[in-house]
Amino acid sequence: MLAIQTLKRPQVFMRIFGAAFSGALATLAFAPYSFWPAMLVALVSLLLLIHGQSPKRAAFIGFGWGLGQFGTGVGWVYVVIEKFGGLPTAVGLILIALLVIYLALYPALFSFILRRVSLPLPLSYLLFAPSLWLLIDWFRGWFLTGFPWLWPGYSQIDGPLASFAPMFGVQGITLALLIIAGSVAITVLTRKVSALAPALVVALVGTLSSQINWVQETGKDVDVAMVQGNVPQELKWLPSQRWPTLLSYQDMTRQNWDADIVIWPEAAIPALERDLPDFLARLDAAAINNHTALITGVLDQTPDGRFFNNVITLGENGENGYTYPAKQSYSKHHLLVFGEFVPFEDLLRPLAPLFNLPMSSFSRGTYTQPNINAKGYQLAPAICYEIAFNDQVRQSLTPDSDFILTLSNDTWFGRSIGPHQHLEIARMRALENGKPVLRATNTGLTAAIGYHGELIKQIPQFETEVLRAKVPTTTGQTPYTQFGDLPLYGWILLSLGAAFWMGRRQKATSV
Numbered sequence: 001m002l003a004i005q006t007l008k009r010p011q012v013f014m015r016i017f018g019a020a021f022s023g024a025l026a027t028l029a030f031a032p033y034s035f036w037p038a039m040l041v042a043l044v045s046l047l048l049l050i051h052g053q054s055p056k057r058a059a060f061i062g063f064g065w066g067l068g069q070f071g072t073g074v075g076w077v078y079v080v081i082e083k084f085g086g087l088p089t090a091v092g093l094i095l096i097a098l099l100v101i102y103l104a105l106y107p108a109l110f111s112f113i114l115r116r117v118s119l120p121l122p123l124s125y126l127l128f129a130p131s132l133w134l135l136i137d138w139f140r141g142w143f144l145t146g147f148p149w150l151w152p153g154y155s156q157i158d159g160p161l162a163s164f165a166p167m168f169g170v171q172g173i174t175l176a177l178l179i180i181a182g183s184v185a186i187t188v189l190t191r192k193v194s195a196l197a198p199a200l201v202v203a204l205v206g207t208l209s210s211q212i213n214w215v216q217e218t219g220k221d222v223d224v225a226m227v228q229g230n231v232p233q234e235l236k237w238l239p240s241q242r243w244p245t246l247l248s249y250q251d252m253t254r255q256n257w258d259a260d261i262v263i264w265p266e267a268a269i270p271a272l273e274r275d276l277p278d279f280l281a282r283l284d285a286a287a288i289n290n291h292t293a294l295i296t297g298v299l300d301q302t303p304d305g306r307f308f309n310n311v312i313t314l315g316e317n318g319e320n321g322y323t324y325p326a327k328q329s330y331s332k333h334h335l336l337v338f339g340e341f342v343p344f345e346d347l348l349r350p351l352a353p354l355f356n357l358p359m360s361s362f363s364r365g366t367y368t369q370p371n372i373n374a375k376g377y378q379l380a381p382a383i384c385y386e387i388a389f390n391d392q393v394r395q396s397l398t399p400d401s402d403f404i405l406t407l408s409n410d411t412w413f414g415r416s417i418g419p420h421q422h423l424e425i426a427r428m429r430a431l432e433n434g435k436p437v438l439r440a441t442n443t444g445l446t447a448a449i450g451y452h453g454e455l456i457k458q459i460p461q462f463e464t465e466v467l468r469a470k471v472p473t474t475t476g477q478t479p480y481t482q483f484g485d486l487p488l489y490g491w492i493l494l495s496l497g498a499a500f501w502m503g504r505r506q507k508a509t510s511v
Contacts, residue, residue: 012057015049016064022046023068023107029155030073032420036159039152042069043181044188046107047125051189055116062111066104073150074103076416083414103147106140119503121189125182126198127499131492133178134171141389145334148388149421152177157427157453160203163210165431165453166478168487169390175488176202215434215451215476222377222402222471224448225259226440227252229268230464233411242270246279252466257290259468261374263440264296266384266407267309273300277324280314284322287315293374295440297383297407300325306363308332311372311381311407318373328372331365332383334392368395372405377473379405379438387426394484397433402473404435409442419445419461427453434478436471 022045029039046065050058077099081092114129141148153173156162164172183199186192229249235241246269253262269276287294293315301307312326319327371378380396380403387393387406397404406426410419423445430437431453439447444461448469457469479487 012053012060015053015057015061019046019049019061019064020068020071022049023065023070024072026069026150026152026155027072029152030150030417030421031424032417034155034158034424036156039155039177040181040184043152043177044184046111047129047181047185048188050111050115051121051185053115055112058115059108059112063104063108065111066107067100069107069150070100070103073421074100074418076413076418079414079416079418080412083412103140106136110136119499120506121186122195123499123503125186126179127495129182130175130178131495134175134488134492137171137174146389148390149425154421154424154428157424157431160210161206162431162453163206165428166212166214166434166480167209169394169432169480169485170428171390171485171488172480175491176206214478215474217451218473218475220473222473223258223260224263224438224467224469224471225253225256225261226263226438226446226448226467227256227265227268228441228444228446228459228463228465228467229265230443230462231270231411233409236267236270236411245270248464250283252464253294256466256468257286257292259292261377261438262287262292262294263405263407263438264294265440265442265446266297266409267299268296268407268442269298271298273298273310273312273326274324277322280312280324280326281322284314288321291316291375293317295372295374295379295405295407297409307361308365309335309362309383311383311405313372313374316375318376328374330369330372330381330383332362332386333365333367333369334386334389335362335364336385367392371396371398371401377402379403380435381405381407382429384408384410387422387429390429390432391484393429394433394481397435397477397481399477401435403471404429404433404437406437406439407441408439410445411443415461423447423458427455432478433481434474434476436473438471440467 022042025038026042028035046062050061053061075096078092078096081095110133113132114124117128119128137151151170151174153170156173161173161176164176179202180199183196186195227249231245249264249268256262283294293313295311295313297311299307300310309332311330313328314322317328371380378401380401382393382404393404408422410422413419423439426437426439427449430449430451434451436451437449439449445458446467447458448456448467448471450456450472451474456471457467459465459467
């Protein structure tokens with residue numbers, strides 16, 4: 001009752017509305033808008049809005065911020081529900097609203113705990129808040145198989161803080177953002193310019209680290225051809241479209257056999273691998289005759305009835321010709337909830353067509369698998385959604401890895417901002433690990449990404465085209481590839497310990 005009465009106060013409503021606006025502003029920091037300063041403004045606004053509020057009020061304000069960010073940032077998921085879910089519009093809107101509400105609980109939790117733990121302002125905003133945000137983000141990236149989308153660090157891929165990625169990963173950038181935001185918020189609240197010192201230190205470290213070459217170019221460029229088939233999802237699995245689709249891919253490939261590596265996207269072959277051994281054997285022979293390797297996504301079913309979403313290589317791959325099943329292969333590990341597996345499926349599948357989407361009964365491959373060989377080059381695959389799981393990609397890399405390979409089918413998300421955010425995430429994986437990323441998709445955005453995270457070349461969405469690019473390879477490993485998030489774990493332990501120790505000491509001194 002008290003909470004309801006509190007929320008009726010106009011000042012609190014204004015704070016919640018302001019928080020929702022600043023949360024929505026954060027979306028402008030991500031692709032396709034890429035106005036990276038917007039994230040800093042959004043985070044500073046959140047810290048200012050919850051300052052001096054009770055934990056309950058702060059939670060509502062943080063919830064409002066989350067509604068703004070995730071309502072505008074992941075609302076594109078509705079495209080899948082509307083087009084492929086088979087549900088009435090009202091039900092689809094309710095489902096996407098539930099997703100946004102669920103995600104908004106995380107900034108609400110951050111705000112509640114930050115105000116619940118009593119610490120002096122500098123300790124709260126410079127030590128406790130950044131560590132708390134990281135812990136909550138990590139939990140969101142793990143709970144219910146994880147949804148690590150829109151972590152703040154991704155928004156800085158083209159900003160001055162990007163240089164933290166090779167050292168500490170995307171969450172290292174998030175940490176830098178939170179320290180700067182805390183420093184600015186303290187400056188605004190106390191009107192002391194000296195409070196900007198931590199922000200200046202972070203900016204200085206970012207500037208100096210940008211001058212370090214963590215990996216070295218080998219001097220060898222690999223000629224890559226990535227085929228964007230642009231096959232409509234509603235036609236892809238029709239039996240009548242199987243051979244027209246395969247012939248289309250073959251025709252586009254035939255003109256690019258002189259490339260070192262030819263890449264088809266996720267599930268490019270609209271059939272199970274076991275159903276087309278002769279076709280794949282002929283394709284393998286053609287690749288060998290042209291002294292190249294061909295990589296493609298293909299689904300398969302094992303004798304015990306399990307389905308897998310695979311990547312296989314044909315042609316020059318270190319094997320003596322193709323035999324089923326492909327010897328050089330990778331099976332997707334991190335499956336998309338509802339899209340590739342349905343939790344509690346015996347209960348949910350009868351309820352609505354949404355829970356019975358095509359290809360929604362896959363099994364997982366192992367967490368880390370050997371790199372695949374393509375003309376002597378080693379590629380670490382990540383299929384579609386897996387590219388968002390930074391530690392899994394990192395652990396898939398070896399000292400001999402030449403590329404990160406990601407095959408995707410973003411057709412599900414239409415012309416929304418989702419595919420642009422997906423490409424931005426792939427760029428971050430390249431920057432973190434100092435390895436070029438080859439991203440082949442069915443409808444776009446197909447792209448060759450350099451080891452600094454820059455776009456070497458990309459082709460537009462919804463065009464039937466082949467991306468041809470020469471991609472430099474690198475040798476060496478970044479600190480992030482070697483140590484992962486261990487430095488951040490150390491920061492969290494030290495910062496939380498220091499914050500509480502200094503807070504107690506300050507209280508004891510004041511008494």
